Amino acid sequence: MPHTTRYQILSTKLSYTPNLWDVVVFLILLALLSVLAWGANQMAVPYQVGETITISLDPWNLPNYALRTVLRMFFALICSLLFTFIVAPIAAKNRSAGKLIIPAIDILQSIPVLGMLSITIVAFIKLFPGSLLGAECAAIFAIFTSQVWNMTLGLYQSLKMVPEELQDAGSVFHLKAWQRFWRIEVPFAMPGLLWNTMASLSAGWFFVVASEAISVSNQNIWLPGIGSYIREAINQADLNAVFYAIMAMFIVILLYDQLLFRPLLAWMGKFSTELQEEHERNQSWFYNFLTKRIWFQCCLESFSRGQELFLNPPFSRNKPAFQQPPSSPSKYNLSLIAEWLWNASLVVGIIIAALWLINFITQSVSFDEINRVFYLGAITAFKVAILIILASILWVPIGVWIGMNTRISAFLQPFTQFLAAFPVNLIYPIIVTLIVQFKLNVEIWSTPLMILGTQWYILFNIIAGTKAIPRDLKLATKNLGVKGWLRWKRLILPAIFPYYITGATTAAAGCWNASIVADTLSWGNHTFVATGLGSYIAQYTTEGDFPRIALGISVMCIYVIIINRLIWHKLYQLASKRFILE
Numbered sequence: 001m002p003h004t005t006r007y008q009i010l011s012t013k014l015s016y017t018p019n020l021w022d023v024v025v026f027l028i029l030l031a032l033l034s035v036l037a038w039g040a041n042q043m044a045v046p047y048q049v050g051e052t053i054t055i056s057l058d059p060w061n062l063p064n065y066a067l068r069t070v071l072r073m074f075f076a077l078i079c080s081l082l083f084t085f086i087v088a089p090i091a092a093k094n095r096s097a098g099k100l101i102i103p104a105i106d107i108l109q110s111i112p113v114l115g116m117l118s119i120t121i122v123a124f125i126k127l128f129p130g131s132l133l134g135a136e137c138a139a140i141f142a143i144f145t146s147q148v149w150n151m152t153l154g155l156y157q158s159l160k161m162v163p164e165e166l167q168d169a170g171s172v173f174h175l176k177a178w179q180r181f182w183r184i185e186v187p188f189a190m191p192g193l194l195w196n197t198m199a200s201l202s203a204g205w206f207f208v209v210a211s212e213a214i215s216v217s218n219q220n221i222w223l224p225g226i227g228s229y230i231r232e233a234i235n236q237a238d239l240n241a242v243f244y245a246i247m248a249m250f251i252v253i254l255l256y257d258q259l260l261f262r263p264l265l266a267w268m269g270k271f272s273t274e275l276q277e278e279h280e281r282n283q284s285w286f287y288n289f290l291t292k293r294i295w296f297q298c299c300l301e302s303f304s305r306g307q308e309l310f311l312n313p314p315f316s317r318n319k320p321a322f323q324q325p326p327s328s329p330s331k332y333n334l335s336l337i338a339e340w341l342w343n344a345s346l347v348v349g350i351i352i353a354a355l356w357l358i359n360f361i362t363q364s365v366s367f368d369e370i371n372r373v374f375y376l377g378a379i380t381a382f383k384v385a386i387l388i389i390l391a392s393i394l395w396v397p398i399g400v401w402i403g404m405n406t407r408i409s410a411f412l413q414p415f416t417q418f419l420a421a422f423p424v425n426l427i428y429p430i431i432v433t434l435i436v437q438f439k440l441n442v443e444i445w446s447t448p449l450m451i452l453g454t455q456w457y458i459l460f461n462i463i464a465g466t467k468a469i470p471r472d473l474k475l476a477t478k479n480l481g482v483k484g485w486l487r488w489k490r491l492i493l494p495a496i497f498p499y500y501i502t503g504a505t506t507a508a509a510g511c512w513n514a515s516i517v518a519d520t521l522s523w524g525n526h527t528f529v530a531t532g533l534g535s536y537i538a539q540y541t542t543e544g545d546f547p548r549i550a551l552g553i554s555v556m557c558i559y560v561i562i563i564n565r566l567i568w569h570k571l572y573q574l575a576s577k578r579f580i581l582e
Contacts, residue, residue, distance in 0.1 A: 039067045042224075047132035053222050055232045059244040062229065066252050069212065069225040072136065073204050076143035080200065083144075084151045084193075089181065091152075092159035100346060102156070103561065109149035109509040110560035111553055112516045112537060113142050113207045117214055121221070135214065135221045142211035146513075147200035150457060150506040154196035157502050157572075158189030191268055192499065195464035198261055199457050199503075203510065205249070206453035210517065226252075234522060263287035357554060364547035373536060377555045380533040381563065384511040387451040388504055395459040396500065400492055402459075403466025416459065427452070432526050442521070446530040449518035454510030461503030465496035498575040505568045512556055516541075 047053075091101040121138045128134035162185050170180040212227035214220070222228045226245055233241035266284040361370070402409050402416075431445055469491065477491050515534030521527065529535045537552035 035067065036071065039071045042068065043071070043136040044131055044133045046130055047135065048130060053224065055222055055224065055228045057229065057232060057236065057238055057241040057244075059241075059248075061224075062226070062244060062248040065225050065229050066248050068223070069208060069227060070252060070256075072140050072211070072223075072225065073143055073201065073208070076140045076147055076204060077197070077201060079140070079144050080148040080151050081197075083148050084155050088152045088155035089159060089185075092156050096343075099343070105149050105152060106509075106561050106564045107557050108145070109506070110512055110557045111145070112513045112534075112556070113146060113210050116145050117142050117211070117541075121214060132223070135223055138214065139211040139223055143204045143207065146203050146207040146510075149509070150200045150203070150502075151193065151196050153502055153506060154461070155189055155193050157498060158192045159185055161498060162188050191468060192461075192464045194261075194264055194268055195460045196502075199460035201256075202456055203453065205253075206514070207517075237525075258284075259286055263290070357550060361547050361551045361554070364545075365551055370551065373533065373551055373555050376531065376533045376536055377559045379531055380512065380515050380556075381559050383447050383450060383515070383532065384508055387447070387455075387511055388508050391451050391455040391458055391507065392500070392504065395455060396462055396496070399459045399462025400466050400496065403463040409463065409467075416456065419456070432521050432528065435521075435528060436526060442528040442530050446518055446521055446528070449521075450511045450514045450534075451507070453514050454507045457507040457510065458500065458503040461499040462496055465499030466492070468499070469495045498572070501568060501572045501575050505564065505572075508563070508568070509560060512560055 087101060091098040117138060120141050121135070124138040124141070125134035128137065166184050166188060167180075170184050175183060208225065208227035209230050210227075212223045212225040213231035214222070222231070226248060229241070230245050232238075233245060262284040263286050266287040402412055427449065431449070434440055435442055435445060473491060473495075477487055482490065512533075515532055516538045517534070519530040519532045519535035520538050521530075529539075533552060533556055537549065537556070540548040540552065
């Protein structure tokens, strides 16, 4: 029997005439692209600062608003993925760059969305004068900042923890650094990155109200979208509009779960290094439907050819893998000098920036007020610590239970995504009503709102860590009868600990960010302000007092950096040294 290549088999399959479903899917995709093009065109309509954009609470406008919001979120997601695949590998593979990048991410993820908007809104509006595109870019950038840090830290963690046997396999096959990254490291990191992407997209929903209903420097810029619809419903205390917004969000989240994330989870199975039974694999009706379409097979074949060119460019073929010559003592000394100069330049730059910032703040703010802001930061830090502990106690066992059961995971995934995407603003009517009716303490009842939008980082990372446990270890513990606390101590906790650190670090930073939203509760004519750093930043961001905005953000960054360095980074080092299942 003559040898038959894979390409010949695929060519034979592709010779069949496309059926009716192929035509239907093609028309649906064409209509979808047309709608997306129309939505993108609406982002660049003429606009002048100060011009009022009316947000109607008519539910028939919600499809248009939902489209505009989804476009902003996916533009931000694309930018987040590009940033992640550029920055995370550099930080993981270059020690000098990592010393700068990881602390910078610690600082950036602690800067609140309102702070980002107050800094960037003017720049984007000046970049696109007379167009709504400036405000749109500011909103996209704000959503980007709520998504990207978790994704970058997740990929960084995965790249630092690639098992030694996979690295050895790359050496055996003489893979170049470029090929090793895309053929070994990215496939290993893909499951964790996908779960972190889902968590990040859900976090974007949490901040969509602040990004679409912008109130900075006494200027109100409301962009058409679900977030601005929710803000208008809150201002008018319209419960019916709140219900319509919840239904619209549920439909959107269900659609992108079924049409995007569920197919990606099914496709993710190809990156698994473990043999899986059929019932253990993620299933997707849409993925199965697409793989049976002729045009999809054509796209896969074209993608495979493009991937081959991408991984093996013509100029690099038939060339032996580069062997780095042994370093001479002089070169080693030069590298040490270069590293010392790099570190010294960083220190000098940080000192200059800090001195300029101190001078800018102290020109308008007294030292007594600075001390009071540090006191407010301590109160918020205490709230964050308590909330992370409580969220960990709740979600770690639930995440392990979901991750250990594929069928339960498939059933609960859209539900958890909806809860993660649920804007905390929609709970304001309940909280405000309870506070007014029963004269409750706003300091206590506003605090849980800080964790409601960020606790999902812990859950999704625990699920990803549980799913990454090697199947042979699960079977070994089952065959040996290891149960209860011993199973948790010897198998589950060591496996999920690195993932938990990533999730808890991002959740804690998100709590600081969410305090700006949670410390100020509004519903109709009722407004309650809790004591904390969040309410301080929110107040002066609305007033446009930039020295006090800088003070509040700086204090928040100082607290987050100190906590990360003293607690989370120490735990991460422990995880990378001791809790890696080989």
